[in-house]
């Protein structure tokens with residue numbers, strides 16, 4: 081295990097476990113690319129000083145986010161509604177009375193959130209380093225720059241557009257190892273009474289449900305309220321509210337302001353107390369988590385091996401980024417899964433990272449129902465089940481592993 085200093089506070093971290101050699105989670109590839117596939121050792125660590133849960137090593141950012149990025153925010157209807165509600169919340173609760181507000185979103189992807197501001201004629205700017213997804217937003221008239229955010233870009237934005245009234249991000253902040261520079265950027269960007277609002281998978285949910293599949297190359301961090309408060313306090317900013325979300329298996333939305341600019345809501349203190357009582361700030365909790373990961377791995381593999389020994393077929397459903405961790409950590413192979421059905425055109429016809437399981441257009445699912453479907457997109461369970469009622473009517477069964485390994 082490697083020695084690693086914390087990305088936030090620079091103290092030496094406590095190493096927790098290795099998930100073994102991992103490929104790029106969204107690195108869906110063609111056969112001729114197999115021989116050059118990139119792997120890194122995916123180790124995680126916990127900082128006992130600032131309580132940040134973090135990856136030890138990460139591929140270069142351009143290896144993950146580039147012109148062939150495979151995740152488009154607009155692929156889920158439920159997430160589309162979630163972003164609409166998020167935008168409306170900002171509009172009605174934070175910038176309603178602001179004259180000519182300016183909204184900046186980092187990691188704006190295909191514009192699924194910013195379009196709700198753009199459509200109302202609100203000044204906005206998306207920052208998105210993956211050129212292909214950014215192009216979808218640009219084609220829809222959403223003002224977007226194809227860049228990575230850091231302090232120097234924030235300063236350029238201020239000089240070109242002025243300061244922002246709202247800084248927004250969804251499932252982005254936890255992807256940025258040089259987050260100190262980004263927070264310095266937010267500080268420079270935000271008006272004295274502006275707010276930053278962002279949401280990411282919540283460490284509390286990951287630990288409670290053992291959703292270790294939230295750990296993959298793109299997720300440098302799994303945040304808690306404690307660690308976010310520490311991060312922003314370093315730059316004289318503070319968490320003024322927290323709003324738990326059900327998305328992505330359990331997420332947390334953080335509302336941040338310049339220190340002293342706005343009252344701190346009691347939710348912040350309540351959540352901090354919960355984190356202390358539930359042991360999120362203690363290293364021992366993570367030792368237990370490591371054991372739980374091993375148990376989930378062996379429970380899932382026993383189930384898959386048992387089903388295969390009965391001569392039944394299994395297919396994966398939704399080639400999520402998270403599935404890359406499950407597949408490679410558990411050593412799921414093409415002996416277990418015939419293929420993975422998915423809605424994203426750029427993934428279809430390619431092979432899954434690492435295990436090279438074929439990815440097939442989801443429209444084909446109904447023509448080849450397997451006996452069992454392994455639900456990698458458990459966070460979209462409602463949406464998927466509604467779409468695939470016929471599979472169940474015809475006797476198909478789902479395998480899930482959240483909150484426990486079971487057949488439903």
Ligand code: DWN
Pocket residue numbers: 151155156157251252298328397398399400401402403421422423424427442457459460463464467
């Ligand atoms: O942080 C991140 C989150 C927000 O999104 C990223 N780093 C990348 C991505 O993670 P993910 O791939 O695990 O996200 P989802 O939304 O759980 O999965 C998306 C995948 O699921 C897409 O490939 C499309 C697929 N899907 C499907 O095949 N059928 C999704 C739905 C809703 C469906 O009905």
